[in-house]
Amino acid sequence: MSAAPNATPAGAGQPHTQVGAPILRITALRKSYGTHEVLRGIDLDVARGEVVAIIGKSGSGKSTLLRCINGLEVFQHGSLIVDGRHLLHDNPKAMRELRQGVGMIFQNFNLFPHLSVGRNVMLAPHLVKRRPGPENAARARQLLARVGLAEKFDAMPDKLSGGQQQRVAIARALAMDPAILLCDEITSALDPELVGEVLRVVESLAEEGMTLLMVTHEMSFARKVADRVIFMHQGLVHEIGPPAEIFSAPRSPELRQFLSSLQD
Amino acid sequence: MPDFTLWDILRNLALAARWTVALSLAAFLGSAVVGLGLLLVRLAGGPWLGRAVGAYVQLFQGTPLLMQLFLLYFGLAAVGFDTSAWLAACVALTLYASAYLTEIWRGCVAAIPRGQWEASASLALSFGQQFRHIILPQALRIAVAPTVGFLVQVVKGTALASVIGFVELTKAGGMIANVTYEPMLTYGCVALLYFVLCFPISLSARLLERKLAMRTPA
Ligand SMILES: Nc1ncnc2c1ncn2[C@@H]1O[C@H](COP(=O)(O)OP(=O)(O)OP(=O)(O)O)[C@@H](O)[C@H]1O
Numbered sequence: 001m002s003a004a005p006n007a008t009p010a011g012a013g014q015p016h017t018q019v020g021a022p023i024l025r026i027t028a029l030r031k032s033y034g035t036h037e038v039l040r041g042i043d044l045d046v047a048r049g050e051v052v053a054i055i056g057k058s059g060s061g062k063s064t065l066l067r068c069i070n071g072l073e074v075f076q077h078g079s080l081i082v083d084g085r086h087l088l089h090d091n092p093k094a095m096r097e098l099r100q101g102v103g104m105i106f107q108n109f110n111l112f113p114h115l116s117v118g119r120n121v122m123l124a125p126h127l128v129k130r131r132p133g134p135e136n137a138a139r140a141r142q143l144l145a146r147v148g149l150a151e152k153f154d155a156m157p158d159k160l161s162g163g164q165q166q167r168v169a170i171a172r173a174l175a176m177d178p179a180i181l182l183c184d185e186i187t188s189a190l191d192p193e194l195v196g197e198v199l200r201v202v203e204s205l206a207e208e209g210m211t212l213l214m215v216t217h218e219m220s221f222a223r224k225v226a227d228r229v230i231f232m233h234q235g236l237v238h239e240i241g242p243p244a245e246i247f248s249a250p251r252s253p254e255l256r257q258f259l260s261s262l263q264d
Numbered sequence: 265m266p267d268f269t270l271w272d273i274l275r276n277l278a279l280a281a282r283w284t285v286a287l288s289l290a291a292f293l294g295s296a297v298v299g300l301g302l303l304l305v306r307l308a309g310g311p312w313l314g315r316a317v318g319a320y321v322q323l324f325q326g327t328p329l330l331m332q333l334f335l336l337y338f339g340l341a342a343v344g345f346d347t348s349a350w351l352a353a354c355v356a357l358t359l360y361a362s363a364y365l366t367e368i369w370r371g372c373v374a375a376i377p378r379g380q381w382e383a384s385a386s387l388a389l390s391f392g393q394q395f396r397h398i399i400l401p402q403a404l405r406i407a408v409a410p411t412v413g414f415l416v417q418v419v420k421g422t423a424l425a426s427v428i429g430f431v432e433l434t435k436a437g438g439m440i441a442n443v444t445y446e447p448m449l450t451y452g453c454v455a456l457l458y459f460v461l462c463f464p465i466s467l468s469a470r471l472l473e474r475k476l477a478m479r480t481p482a
Pocket residue numbers: 033038056057058059060061062063064065
C-alpha cells in the first residue's frame with residue numbers, strides 16, 4: 001500500500017516535493033446528488049508538502065471534491081485515503097480521526113460567533129486533542145501571531161474585518177496540526193483590498209511546507225504558489241500539470257476557453 | 265352561606281394554586297427532558313427515528329389536550345392501571361408539551377447556519393461536542409422567548425387537569441364558586457392568580473433574552 005506510483009496523467013509535470021507515499025490518494029471517486037453525477041471518477045494523488053490549485057468553471061465540482069475529502073459530502077463510489085487513513089463515512093470515530101488530519105477553510109469563514117477569537121482557536125484542540133489549557137492558550141497565541149492577529153485574542157469575531165476573520169479561521173484550522181489544508185475560495189467573500197492579507201498567509205504556509213489543496217479564482221496566485229494546477233471540467237480532472245504548462249500551454253480546448261473567459 | 269370573606273376565597277385558591285405550580289413544574293421539567301431527547305433523536309437518529317418523532321409531534325399537536333387527558337386517565341384505568349389524577353395529568357402534560365418544545369427547538373437549531381455544523385465537524389468534533397459547544401449556545405439564545413412563551417401556555421393548560429378531578433386552581437375555583445354563590449368574584453380571583461403565576465415567567469423571559477443578546481452583540 002505504501003508503494004506510491006504517481007497517478008498523475010501522462011504528460012503532467014512532476015511536482016518538485018514528491019517524496020514517499022502520497023498524503024492524499026483519491027481513486028475512482030464518483031459522487032451524485034440524486035441522479036445528477038457531479039464527480040465522475042476522480043483520481044488524484046497529492047504528495048506531502050505539495051500545493052495544488054484547483055480551477056474550473058462554476059459547477060464543475062471543485063467544492064464538492066474538497067468537501068468529499070473531509071467527509072462533509074458522502075460519495076457513492078471510489079476510495080479516499082488521507083495520511084494512511086481510509087475515509088469511512090459510516091464510522092464516526094474513523095471520520096473524526098481522519099478529520100484531525102484535514103483542516104478546512106471556508107469561503108464564509110464560519111467562525112463560531114459566540115466564542116472569542118482565542119476560544120475559536122482553542123476549542124477543538126481542547127475537546128478533541130485534550131491539549132492542556134496553558135499549552136493550548138500559548139499555541140493559540142502563537143498561531144494568532146503567525147497570522148498577524150496577536151492582539152485579537154480576546155476580541156469577538158463580529159468585531160473583525162472579513163480578512164481578519166479568515167485569518168482567524170486559518171489559525172483555528174492550524175491549531176489541530178492538520179497534515180493537509182483544504183481551502184475553498186477563501187478570498188471570494190472578501191473586499192478586494194482584504195484579499196492580499198489572506199493570500200500572504202496562505203503563501204507563507206506553502207513556503208513552510210504545508211500541504212495545500214485550494215480551489216481558487218486567483219489565477220496569478222495559483223501560478224505563483226502552486227506546484228500543480230488541476231483544471232476540473234464537468235466532474236472530471238480534465239487537465240493537470242505545473243502552473244507554467246496549464247496557464248501558458250493549455251492542451252485542451254476546454255481549458256483554453258476557460259482561461260480566455262477569465263481575460264475579459 | 266354569606267360567611268365567606270374575600271380573604272377566605274383567596275386563601276383557599278392560593279392553597280390550590282400550589283398544585284397548579286407543582287403540576288406546571290413537573291410538566292416543564294418532564295417535557296424539557298423529553299423534548300430535548302426527541303430533538304437529539306431527530307438531529308442524529310437517522311431518517312426512520314426522525315420520522316417517528318415527527319409522527320409523535322403530529323399526534324400530540326393534532327389532538328386536543330383535553331382528549332389526551334381523558335384517554336390517558338380513563339384509558340389506563342380501563343386496561344387495569346390504577347392511575348391517580350395527579351400522575352395522569354403530569355404524564356399527559358409532559359407528552360403534550362414535549363411535542364411542542366421539541367418542534368420549537370428544532371426550529372431554533374435549524375436557524376443556525378449549516379456552516380457552523382460544517383466548521384465544527386471539520387475540526388473533528390463529535391456530534392455531541394458540536395451540539396453542546398457550537399449549536400446549543402447559539403440556539404439557546406433564540407429559543408428563550410418562544411420556549412418561555414410556550415411555558416405560559418403550559419401553566420394555563422394545567423387548568424384542564426380539573427376535568428379528571430385533579431384539584432388545582434381551576435377546580436378549586438369551581439368548588440368555591442359553588443359554595444359561595446360568588447362565581448364572578450371567585451373566577452376573578454382565579455384569573456388574577458393565573459396572571460400572578462404567568463406574568464413573572466414572561467418578564468423573566470424578556471430579561472433573560474436581553475441578557476443573552478448582550479453577551480454577543482449581533
Ligand atoms: N447540495 C447539493 N444538492 C444538489 N446539487 C448540488 C449540491 N451541491 C452542489 N450541487 C451541484 O453539484 C455541481 C457541482 O457543484 P460545486 O459546488 O462542486 O461546483 P463548484 O465547481 O465548486 O462551483 P463554484 O465555482 O460555483 O463554486 C453543481 O451542478 C451544483 O449545482
